[in-house]
Amino acid sequence: MSLRTLLLTGGGLTALLASIAVAVTIGPADISTGDVWAAVSAHLGLGESTLAPLRDGIVWNLRMPRTLLAAVCGAGLAVCGAVMQSLLRNPLADPFVLGVSSGASTGAVAVVVLGVGGGVVSLSAGAFFGALLSFALVLLLSHNLGGSTDRVVLSGVAAMQLFSALTSFIVLTSADAETTRGVLFWLLGSLTGADWGQVLLCTVVLAVVLVICLGYARTLDAFAFGDEAAAGLGVRVARTRLVLLSATALLTAALVSCAGAIGFVGLVLPHATRALTGSGHARLLPVTALTGAVFLVWVDTLARTVLDPQEVPVGVVTSLIGVPAFVAVLYRGRRRA
Amino acid sequence: MTGLRADRVVRRIGDKVVVDGVTLSLSPGETVGLLGPNGSGKSTLLRLLAGVLAPSAGAVTLDGRTLTEVGRRATARRIASVEQHADTRTELTVRDIVALGRIPHRRAWTPPTAADAEAVTEALRRTGLTDRAGQSWHTLSGGERQRTQIARALAQEPRELLLDEPTNHLDIQHQLDLLDLVASLPVTTVIALHDLNLASMYCDRLLVLRDGRAVTEGTPAEVLTPALIEQVYGVGAEVTHDPGHPVIRFLRPAAGDGSPPKRSVTSAASTAP
Numbered sequence: 386m387s388l389r390t391l392l393l394t395g396g397g398l399t400a401l402l403a404s405i406a407v408a409v410t411i412g413p414a415d416i417s418t419g420d421v422w423a424a425v426s427a428h429l430g431l432g433e434s435t436l437a438p439l440r441d442g443i444v445w446n447l448r449m450p451r452t453l454l455a456a457v458c459g460a461g462l463a464v465c466g467a468v469m470q471s472l473l474r475n476p477l478a479d480p481f482v483l484g485v486s487s488g489a490s491t492g493a494v495a496v497v498v499l500g501v502g503g504g505v506v507s508l509s510a511g512a513f514f515g516a517l518l519s520f521a522l523v524l525l526l527s528h529n530l531g532g533s534t535d536r537v538v539l540s541g542v543a544a545m546q547l548f549s550a551l552t553s554f555i556v557l558t559s560a561d562a563e564t565t566r567g568v569l570f571w572l573l574g575s576l577t578g579a580d581w582g583q584v585l586l587c588t589v590v591l592a593v594v595l596v597i598c599l600g601y602a603r604t605l606d607a608f609a610f611g612d613e614a615a616a617g618l619g620v621r622v623a624r625t626r627l628v629l630l631s632a633t634a635l636l637t638a639a640l641v642s643c644a645g646a647i648g649f650v651g652l653v654l655p656h657a658t659r660a661l662t663g664s665g666h667a668r669l670l671p672v673t674a675l676t677g678a679v680f681l682v683w684v685d686t687l688a689r690t691v692l693d694p695q696e697v698p699v700g701v702v703t704s705l706i707g708v709p710a711f712v713a714v715l716y717r718g719r720r721r722a
Numbered sequence: 723m724t725g726l727r728a729d730r731v732v733r734r735i736g737d738k739v740v741v742d743g744v745t746l747s748l749s750p751g752e753t754v755g756l757l758g759p760n761g762s763g764k765s766t767l768l769r770l771l772a773g774v775l776a777p778s779a780g781a782v783t784l785d786g787r788t789l790t791e792v793g794r795r796a797t798a799r800r801i802a803s804v805e806q807h808a809d810t811r812t813e814l815t816v817r818d819i820v821a822l823g824r825i826p827h828r829r830a831w832t833p834p835t836a837a838d839a840e841a842v843t844e845a846l847r848r849t850g851l852t853d854r855a856g857q858s859w860h861t862l863s864g865g866e867r868q869r870t871q872i873a874r875a876l877a878q879e880p881r882e883l884l885l886d887e888p889t890n891h892l893d894i895q896h897q898l899d900l901l902d903l904v905a906s907l908p909v910t911t912v913i914a915l916h917d918l919n920l921a922s923m924y925c926d927r928l929l930v931l932r933d934g935r936a937v938t939e940g941t942p943a944e945v946l947t948p949a950l951i952e953q954v955y956g957v958g959a960e961v962t963h964d965p966g967h968p969v970i971r972f973l974r975p976a977a978g979d980g981s982p983p984k985r986s987v988t989s990a991a992s993t994a995p
Contacts, residue, residue, distance in 0.1 A: 474811065599831060600831050602830075610822075618823070618825045619795035619826035664813055
C-alpha cells in the first residue's frame with residue numbers, strides 16, 4: 386500500500402470515527418454530549434453510564450445503530466457504484482442500475498400489502514428476495530442477449546421498469562392509505578427502523594464484498610479500455626463480471642432490504658472520490674467506502690433533525706444534494722465528448 | 723514446437739466464415755506483415771492469435787500448447803496486443819496506462835513490486851514517452867496514443883507482439899517513427915498493415931489474406947508482384963526493386979471502358995499516332 390493510499394484511508398477513517406462520535410450526540414432528545422459518550426463507553430465496557438435506562442436506550446438502541454447503519458449503507462453503496470461504473474464502463478451506472486432496488490420494492494410490497502409469506506416473512510426478507518430475483522432475471526436476460534456491457538445495462542433498465550410498474554400496481558390496487566405511506570417512506574430510503582441486527586448483517590456483507598472487490602482491484606483497472614483489452618491483459622472477462630456483479634448485487638440487496646433505496650450516494654460519491662484518488666481501484670475502493678460512509682452519516686443526521694420533530698426520508702435529502710452533483714457530472718462528460 | 727502458431731484456424735460469426743483455415747508459424751524475432759483488403763480477416767486473425775477470440779476450428783498454440791491450456795493470464799504474460807481503436811472515458815495518465823501492462827504479472831491484494839516499476843520505466847523510455855508520463859490520455863495526439871498503447875504492451879514483457887494497423891490516421895513521419903520503433907524491438911511481431919510500401923520496408927515476411935483465406939506467403943520481394951496486387955486488391959500497380967525491398971507505385975484505374983488498366987501515362991502516350 387502506497388503512502389498516499391495510507392494517508393487517504395487513515396484520514397478517511399479518522400473523519401468517519403469523528404463523524405460517528407459527533408452525529409450520535411445530535412438529536413431531539415436533550416442529552417448532553419458527555420452523557421452520550423459515557424453511555425456509549427459503558428456499553429463498550431469502558432466505564433459506568435450516568436444516564437437513566439430510558440435515555441440510555443435512546444443513545445444505545447436508537448441513535449447508535451442508526452448512525453452505524455448510515456455509515457455502512459453509505460460505504461456499501463459507494464463501493465457498489467464505483468465497481469458498477471468501471472465494470473459496465475458507464476459513468477451513470479449506480480448500484481441500482483441492474484434493477485435491484487426495484488425488485489426489492491416489489492418484494493417488500495408483496496409482503497406488506499399482499500401478505501405474501503403469511504406474516505412469517507418480514508419486509509426486509511421480502512425486499513432481499515425481490516432484489517435477488519430481479520438480479521437473476523437481469524443476468525439471465527443479458528446472458529441470452531450475448532452478455533455485452535450494453536446488454537447488461539439494457540436488461541437492467543427493463544427489469545427496473547417492470548418491477549417499478551408491478552410495485553405501483555400492487556400499491557394502487559391493494560393498499561390502504563396507512564400502508565401506502567409506510568411503503569412510500571421505505572421506498573424513498575430511510576434509516577428510521579435501524580437496529581443492531583441490521584447493522585451486524587450489513588457490516589458482515591460489506592466486509593466480505595469489500596475484500597472480494599479489493600482482490601479484483603487491478604482487474605477492474607484493466608477494463609478501462611474495454612472488455613477485449615481486459616482479456617488481452619489476462620482477465621477472464623465473463624467470470625470476472627459474474628463474480629463482481631453478483632457480489633455487488635448481494636450487498637445492494639442487503640442494504641436496500643434494511644434501509645430502502647437510498648439514491649445518488651452510489652452514483653455521485655465514486656465520481657467525487659476519483660477526483661481525490663485517481664482512477665486506480667486499489668486506492669479508489671477503500672477511500673470511496675469512507676467518503677460514502679461519512680457523507681451518509683451527515684445526510685442522515687440532517688434528515689432526522691432539519692424538520693424536527695418531523696423526519697425527512699434520507700433518500701430525499703441525498704437526492705436533493707445529489708441532483709446538482711449529478712448535473713455537474715453530466716456537464717463534465719459533455720466537455721470531454 | 724516453440725513460439726506462437728496458428729494451425730488451420732477457422733472463425734465463424736453466425737453463417738459467415740471470417741477466417742477460413744489459416745496457418746501461420748512465427749520464428750523468434752521476425753516481423754510478419756498481414757496484408758489484405760478491408761474485411762479480409764486480418765483483425766480477426768490477430769484476435770485469434772492473442773487468444774481474446776477462440777477459434778471455431780483449428781488451434782492457436784504457444785510452445786505446442788493451446789492458448790486455452792496455457793490460460794488467460796499466462797498467455798497475457800507472453801503475448802501483448804495493440805488494438806486498432808483504443809479509447810477510454812476514464813481519466814488516466816500515460817504512466818497509468820503503461821502500468822496496466824503489469825496486470826498479468828501482478829497478484830491480488832498486493833501492491834506493485836520493484837520489477838513492475840522497472841518494467842514501466844523501461845517501456846516509457848523505449849517509446850520515448852518518459853517526459854509525457856504524467857500527461858492525461860485525453861490530451862494526447864493520435865501518434866502519442868499509439869505509442870502509449872505500444873508502451874503498455876511492452877510493459878507486459880511479451881515475446882510476441884500483435885499490432886492491428888498501428889499507423890492508421892498517422893502522418894507519414896509518425897508512421898515511419900512508429901514502425902522504426904516496432905522493428906527495433908527484440909520481440910516477434912505480427913502487424914496488420916494497409917500500406918504495401920511500409921510492409922515492404924519493415925517486414926521480414928508477409929502473409930496475404932483475402933476473404934479469410936491465405937492467398938500467399940513469403941518475403942516482400944516474393945509476395946509483392948503486380949499480379950498479386952491485381953488479384954487481391956483489384957488495382958493495377960508497378961513494382962520496382964530497390965536495393966533491399968520492392969517499391970510499389972499504383973496506377974489510376976482506366977476510365978469506365980472496362981479494359982485492363984493502362985500500364986502508365988508514358989505507355990498511353992506512346993500508343994498515340
